[in-house]
Amino acid sequence: MTESLLALDGVTRRFGGVSALEDVSFAVAPAEIVAIIGPNGAGKTTLFNVVTGFLAPSAGTVRYRGRRITGLAPSRIAAAGVIRTFQNHVVFGEMTVLENVMVGCHRWTRSGLVEGALALPQVRREDREVADAARAVLDLVGLGPQAADPARDLPVGRQRLLEIARALAARPDVLLLDEAAAGLTAEETRHLVRLIGRLRDAGITFLVIEHNMDVVMEAADRVIVLDYGRKIAEGRPADVQRDPRVVAAYLGDDADAADRRGEGPRDGLAGVSP
Amino acid sequence: MSRDLAGIAALAAALAIVPLAGPSSYVMALFNIVGLYTIVTLGLVLLGASGQVSLGQAAFYGIGAYTSALLARDLGWSPWIAMPCAVALVAAAAYAVGLPALRLADVFFVLATLGVGIIVNVLMVQLDWLTGGASGLRDIPALSIGGRRLATDRDYYYVIWAAVLASLVLARNLAAHRTGRALRAILGSEVGAAALGIDVTRYKMRVFVLSAAYAGAAGALYAHYIHFISPSPFALYASLFFLVMAVVGGLTSIWGGLFGAAAVTVLDQVVRAQLPRIFPRVGGEYQTAIYGVVLVLIMIFFPSGIVRGALDLRRLLRGGRPSAAPPGRPEAESAGGARA
Numbered sequence: 001m002t003e004s005l006l007a008l009d010g011v012t013r014r015f016g017g018v019s020a021l022e023d024v025s026f027a028v029a030p031a032e033i034v035a036i037i038g039p040n041g042a043g044k045t046t047l048f049n050v051v052t053g054f055l056a057p058s059a060g061t062v063r064y065r066g067r068r069i070t071g072l073a074p075s076r077i078a079a080a081g082v083i084r085t086f087q088n089h090v091v092f093g094e095m096t097v098l099e100n101v102m103v104g105c106h107r108w109t110r111s112g113l114v115e116g117a118l119a120l121p122q123v124r125r126e127d128r129e130v131a132d133a134a135r136a137v138l139d140l141v142g143l144g145p146q147a148a149d150p151a152r153d154l155p156v157g158r159q160r161l162l163e164i165a166r167a168l169a170a171r172p173d174v175l176l177l178d179e180a181a182a183g184l185t186a187e188e189t190r191h192l193v194r195l196i197g198r199l200r201d202a203g204i205t206f207l208v209i210e211h212n213m214d215v216v217m218e219a220a221d222r223v224i225v226l227d228y229g230r231k232i233a234e235g236r237p238a239d240v241q242r243d244p245r246v247v248a249a250y251l252g253d254d255a256d257a258a259d260r261r262g263e264g265p266r267d268g269l270a271g272v273s274p
Numbered sequence: 275m276s277r278d279l280a281g282i283a284a285l286a287a288a289l290a291i292v293p294l295a296g297p298s299s300y301v302m303a304l305f306n307i308v309g310l311y312t313i314v315t316l317g318l319v320l321l322g323a324s325g326q327v328s329l330g331q332a333a334f335y336g337i338g339a340y341t342s343a344l345l346a347r348d349l350g351w352s353p354w355i356a357m358p359c360a361v362a363l364v365a366a367a368a369y370a371v372g373l374p375a376l377r378l379a380d381v382f383f384v385l386a387t388l389g390v391g392i393i394v395n396v397l398m399v400q401l402d403w404l405t406g407g408a409s410g411l412r413d414i415p416a417l418s419i420g421g422r423r424l425a426t427d428r429d430y431y432y433v434i435w436a437a438v439l440a441s442l443v444l445a446r447n448l449a450a451h452r453t454g455r456a457l458r459a460i461l462g463s464e465v466g467a468a469a470l471g472i473d474v475t476r477y478k479m480r481v482f483v484l485s486a487a488y489a490g491a492a493g494a495l496y497a498h499y500i501h502f503i504s505p506s507p508f509a510l511y512a513s514l515f516f517l518v519m520a521v522v523g524g525l526t527s528i529w530g531g532l533f534g535a536a537a538v539t540v541l542d543q544v545v546r547a548q549l550p551r552i553f554p555r556v557g558g559e560y561q562t563a564i565y566g567v568v569l570v571l572i573m574i575f576f577p578s579g580i581v582r583g584a585l586d587l588r589r590l591l592r593g594g595r596p597s598a599a600p601p602g603r604p605e606a607e608s609a610g611g612a613r614a
Binding site for chain 1 (some may be wrong): 443444447448450451452453454455456458459461462463465466467468469470471472473474480481484526
């Protein structure tokens with residue numbers, strides 16, 4: 001795994017006495033699609049937060065292109081090409097759909113405050129380029145017709161697509177999608193899976209948290225299973241699906257543990273069966 | 275957005291006509307004060323675009339005024355050199371304030387700017403040898419253009435409103451391009467903005483320095499226009515006054531700066547002139563109470579300010595629906611929160 005793009009080594013994150021992540025290590029190769037699955041509370045989003053710098057790990061390191069990114073500010077990590085979406089839609093509600101995606105282009109544009117205030121020719125040129133790029137991405141996810149709508153007026157599923165469009169506009173090298181298909185219709189989900197495949201062919205690396213097992217089976221090259229913050233399995237989707245530890249984690253052989261965590265029944269994964 | 279440019283052009287045309295109507299020097303002076311306040315308030319509107327609030331603008335306004343006055347009067351610099359230097363000093367002061375203050379959460383940032391405002395005002399009174407203390411600075415040189423010394427309110431009207439138009443154009447451009455989008459993204463969600471590579475603290479600093487520079491420019495113009503400055507117009511009350519203007523006008527549009535400054539200044543004048551006629555025996559403190567009532571009424575009926583309120587009203591009259599809720603912090607974000 002010397003040529004891994006993203007590598008986690010012994011990543012641990014504790015909240016008080018509770019370990020949200022415990023000694024998690026894995027690596028992601030360029031243009032690979034890796035799915036992170038696991039029951040609610042397994043630490044999936046915490047893992048994303050650590051990778052993207054929103055949380056500092058209690059121990060362990062994250063490397064990107066061989067460089068240690070642990071401890072860098074989220075904006076620095078994003079600027080380096082690691083872009084994420086959020087589980088609980090974070091759209092800029094006061095802006096239009098198009099403007100949201102134009103913000104996504106921030107990473108690869110350069111004009112500053114003074115050039116902007118003076119509206120210098122290169123700023124206007126850059127803006128046209130940004131608007132064109134944003135429209136192209138909106139068409140790609142199927143939000144083209146809603147470009148001029150206020151983002152807050154979009155239904156939940158479409159806000160998810162908007163977040164993905166905005167992340168794509170950033171021209172990421174690694175894209176982390178937190179619950180990529182949640183809230184999407186079956187048709188939108190199929191479209192998204194095809195889109196992810198195409199983007200991977202174009203060289204984008206994916207790390208995807210996903211509950212819909214059909215999506216995981218179809219899209220992922222490799223699956224990493226978390227439970228109680230530990231990596232309990234890793235492998236090809238079909239192998240992982242049959243792994244007894246994974247089945248046990250999902251079906252809850254220890255119902256007491258779920259109670260301890262104050263959760264209801266674990267949300268099952270469609271398609272997982274012993 | 276190009277409608278804004280058309281609006282600025284229309285404003286420029288209207289402003290060119292005003293002096294032709296032969297207004298009294300009182301009206302000209304009123305226009306000039308509104309113009310200066312518009313520049314300060316525009317700075318606050320820009321700051322508000324990223325969700326920040328400052329209660330220290332009067333201090334920056336004052337530092338601009340004192341610096342330009344001292345450079346021109348005591349060192350004999352041309353005001354045209356002194357004013358940009360004053361603006362640069364104000365920007366540097368804001369940067370120095372921002373370094374520690376922007377590390378604080380929003381509410382504490384406001385308190386920090388409030389503290390700076392109070393300290394600066396105290397220094398204006400106490401640094402007698404520099405500022406002339408409570409009695410202030412007299413005989414501040416006037417501006418001159420092409421060897422002609424500007425003397426009348428009408429002369430300054432052209433200079434001040436040219437500066438207002440320039441401020442509006444710069445603010446509009448800024449809002450329309452990359453930096454403006456980044457600032458509005460920060461207002462929408464700091465976490466979301468950071469996840470797209472926007473350095474939130476850096477952008478907040480830039481716009482804070484810019485808003486202070488706006489206030490400093492207005493202050494420098496004020497000093498050369500009035501020829502006399504003292505600490506009292508730069509006290510905390512003035513910072514509140516500017517904030518009221520920005521909120522009344524609305525923090526979402528550059529026009530909020532202009533209409534907020536105009537509405538509050540005119541209200542101030544009307545209250546001062548009419549209140550003693552209606553209630554002959556009440557004192558000046560009732561003015562403050564009336565501002566309070568007006569502010570509350572505006573916040574109830576036009577929570578996004580009068581500019582957006584007027585647009586909504588027009589849309590309602592045409593049978594459309596109003597634009598949605600006022601901008602503000604979205605619900606708490608949990609990206610930095612606990613477990614998935």
